[in-house]
Amino acid sequence: MEEVPFVVLGAGMAGLGASYALDSAGVSFSCYDKNNYVGGHSRTLRYDNGFIFDEGGHISFTKNPHVQQVLAENVRGAFVENRLTIDNYWQGLRLPHPIQNNLRHLPPELIVQIISDYKTLDACGTASGNGAPAHQTYADWLHLAYGPTFAKTFPMAYGKKYHTTDMDNLTTDWIGPRMYRPTIQELVRSALPGTAPIPNYIDHFRYPSTGGFLSYLEPFESQFRIQLNKRLTQLDPVAKAIEFADGETISYGSVISSIPLPELISLMKGVPGDVLAASQRLAFSTVWLVNLGVGRADFSDAMVTYFYDEDVIFSRINLPHLFSSKNAPVGCGTIQAEIYFSEKYKPFASSPQNLIERTIEDLRRCGFLRADDRILLADAAMSRYANVIYDFDRMAALRVVHGYLRDAEVRCCGRFGNWDHAWTDQAFVSGEEAARAALGD
Template sequence: MPNVVVLGTGMAGFGAAHRLGQEGITPVMYDKNAYYGGHTMSFRHEPGFVFDIGPHISFTKDERIQELLADNVDQRYETIQISLNNYWRGYWPQHPVQLHLHGLPEDVVVKVIADFVEERQKPDGPINNYNDWLLASFGPTFAELFPKQYTRKYHLTTAENMSTDWLGPRIYRPTLEEVLRGAISASSPNIHYITHFRYPTQGGFVSYLHRFVPLGNIKLNHELVSVDPGINELAFSNGVRTRYDELISSVPLPDLIRMIKGVPADVLEASRRLACSSCVLVNIGVDREDISSAHMTYFYDEDICFTRLGFPHMLCDANAPKGMGSIQAEVYFSDKYRPFSGKPEDWIQPVIDDLRRCGLLRDSDRVVFRTAMYLPYANIIFDLDRAAALKTVHGYLDDIGISYCGRYGDWGYLWTDESFKSGEAAAEAVLSKPAAFQAKRRVHSG
């Protein structure tokens, strides 16, 4: 068969393997880890807690992907109506806050509404960055108290330094009627781009990948150290060298580019301008399950160390021992804007302290499990350097014939289904290569 190599075994890598498999091609798939799945992996810890690598749920509206993932778990999944809330200065408004101002301090609500009305009366001005969009959408009071604060915690930079390329449906821009209704009523409509989601009944989110494993010849514990596009050769830290006819990579672009032999200086420099966040995930097990009414909570206060909390035990019963609850806290950093130092474990006690400070953990609660891990790649930061730098990097990879996919290959804000389809698209690009590759495929399949 044509020798197609896929770097990475996450959603994008298996998306590529799935599309190649439809053409009878089994790629060789390399992963630096001792497990497959990438960021889609789930870990089971005694005495029975399951934690994914970050919050993972499937809310795709693509029926093909829905059925594919459902079949992978033999139709054994939970369908859950999502509940989201926020924490701000001791208040717990529903999400999104702009639709649920009821119960916040009166002077804040009045100023937010006054700003909102004033902005609606202004002529449309240029939108040069995310800050411009926030001011035009909400006015200065709401923008500063909520999304601009959250931006500094989640994206590690300022709204003035971010584009709007990532927005899509992620931040709801309400009408004046919706804002007013949410200010005077505690039962205003719950409007969000996610209404319900699916999650495997057993085994954590990685269960969605198990049936994809036979699609590739998987080589674990293979950390890539160099790519030679002149002779189509890969080298790994364990001494293995291998050739490829076609290469599909989900390796983060800054890592991939620095490993390519002969990479031009301007491309290397562009890859260094690509920003992303890193994350310390702190996982906590508690001897009580009624910790929160929400599946996820967003934290705006900059003196709270974590930016977001998830509650894995609320996704399915198998994620925690009976009668116990679990919390996953996300603490963000960025090599470009807020470098991480120290050890992941250093953040366990600060997280526990802040959980107690905001009232989620009681003095009587017993923490029965605690662990932390560091993710060098978390979320893409859409700063003002991204677009030009990405154009340079992707253009170079196109020129040397390396296909790319996934959140860190496309360098975009990709959800689960989008990552899978990104892998499929990369495989499709390989399958559409010129006649020489097609002829090789015909010979091997003939």
């Protein structure tokens, strides 16, 4: 049985961050992944006809200079840097993003009601900032932050499509800088014609010039000792042994895991029943990505569009050819639609082909596709773990699971190891932090 001083489970952003830190420390380690590619949820789908899609709209908007440098070096400086353009689709209107900073594009009667709600909140001193108490629901937070009219019309409608459940079921400890609350002066000014919009919190981004987002990560495959097609079947924390589906067994000194917690706990030997039950209460969404390659590229000036209408099947689309022109053949464009489900709240009850057909139908109805557009590629790809759902089971269940793993000396990292809402750069840094903890730094 091979002995490996440091083992990293998962070769996504977090696992590669851990590998980077271990490699920098000059220690012996191995990284294992069940897939036949590195990158995990940051993978890229490269189709034979020249269309390129990532697993979701991955771009690098990190301001962390260390992560910026690592990614830039991996593509030898061959990246594009651009301003992210976002808009919203609501009842036939295309609205600048974020909507609360651009009210002038809404119907007059809706503007009046939104401002009236807002004024009442401020006058009563009930307006809430990002420091909402942990017991408050996300629905409560939205009502207190924006008033009932705006909350119900926009973030609550979108949130149900994205999180797959009502906002009364969600906590508020994931919000951070994601939801901007303008002042009453900013709100009124945004309703006046000719005023400059307040920009979104994400402004500029970087993206590899060629090959999709995965190009940032592929050099690690040859730089580190990464073994692919290695599916974990058992982790024994007492014997400090790991078994893989191909029959290989290794022993380890320290282990760092970015495997989703429900999967990891189910594969650990001797897990107490309460820990197993807690892991099964951790809710997450699953996304189906409908990837379309089209014989033209002028669908929209916006790289990302959010959809609030309940009768539109997808919650968001992104146009990868606007991230980099190399993501599509010359003269062609790309559309990727995101459709969310969850085992706990909204089980998948369709078929990939139905999702493709419905997506094309809705894109035509919303004016993104024309009836005579040539669809050169139509594919649906599923990612079982898309986002952590911050419901009221999460905190207590996570405390039990992480407590057990801490006692078992299994260090976790990444979005589904830490079970949080980490972006790609944050996931990479969390892997580095887990590795430094394993090294005793």
